[in-house]
Amino acid sequence: MSREGAALPDPPAKGRKALGSRHLRSVPLERAYQLIEPGPVVLLATSQRGIPNVMAMSWHMMVEFTPPQIACIVSNRNHSFAALKRTKECVIAIPPAEFAKTVVAIGNCSGADTDKFARFGLATRAARHVAPPLLLDCFANLECRVVDTRMVSAYCMFVLEVVHAWIDPQRRDARTIHHQGWGRFAVDGQHIRLRSGKA
């Protein structure tokens, strides 16, 4: 979702307004893996010199439970790459399926020439520990710091540590989307429970 493409329509302004009043709840850090391990498409927010940006991302995985650490690939062709490398801060936000059109539209344009927050009317709130904003259209937000850049030159791979986790308690059971390539996404369907260990 990194190439240029036609913009998709924003959700109605009415819906946006309501987001401003959302209450976010802190989640214990040791539960952060439950948001990343299922492999949803996420949004990655960065901020450089006071200018925020956001991209869509599907190449990420957990690397440690406690403290929660996430590895992700941010291509150096993405405008977000330089901001992430320099500021070492980001927010990973997890969008619900209803937000899929906007997620794809965010992935189809570049922060190099587009203020995506204005273009898509994204609702935000200041994060607690990092400069990039929380995304209120998403049901979960993870404030992250880059803790390892050793694999950036080889793979554009950053290792992040989650320093604060937020969920919107009204949408804690939101369904996520999983990218199967070329704009095809699987949406979470049925949930099943099977006796297993932690990971």
Add this chain to the structure above:
Amino acid sequence: MSREGAALPDPPAKGRKALGSRHLRSVPLERAYQLIEPGPVVLLATSQRGIPNVMAMSWHMMVEFTPPQIACIVSNRNHSFAALKRTKECVIAIPPAEFAKTVVAIGNCSGADTDKFARFGLATRAARHVAPPLLLDCFANLECRVVDTRMVSAYCMFVLEVVHAWIDPQRRDARTIHHQGWGRFAVDGQHIRLRSGKA
């Protein structure tokens, strides 16, 4: 899914037998990412001194399209760790949702004291390029070689290169499972298509 737990019943032997006749089709390597990027629970097969083993895994991501490269975390508490580190070969197999119970059961016991292939009656076929077997209960199999071990000591992270990809054409639209922690899985539901770039 790495702790001890009760075994779950195998699928009926009848179903197993039928798997032996399955025809697998090679998939162009540049399409391998479409199987991993959505973040399904996968099985990782290894083989050391002629003894195969298999574990369940959810911590993996794509790192490159071409050649297809995958990063994954295999804890050094897993019996598979030593085999992967020493032999530098594995098969990543992607199970359909119907196989979830067995996937969890595979994750709940250890190859240190269990022949999981016998215990769960797993149907296998020899891979083309690597020693670990293909798993015929899965709808896709990726033969992989470890190409980077620099992050093994820090994160138990291996970078794999896919050297051959197989799908079962009769089950190419199989639904996968995504682990949300503590034995809760989301099964793929609806599929949506939205105009986007490649990744």
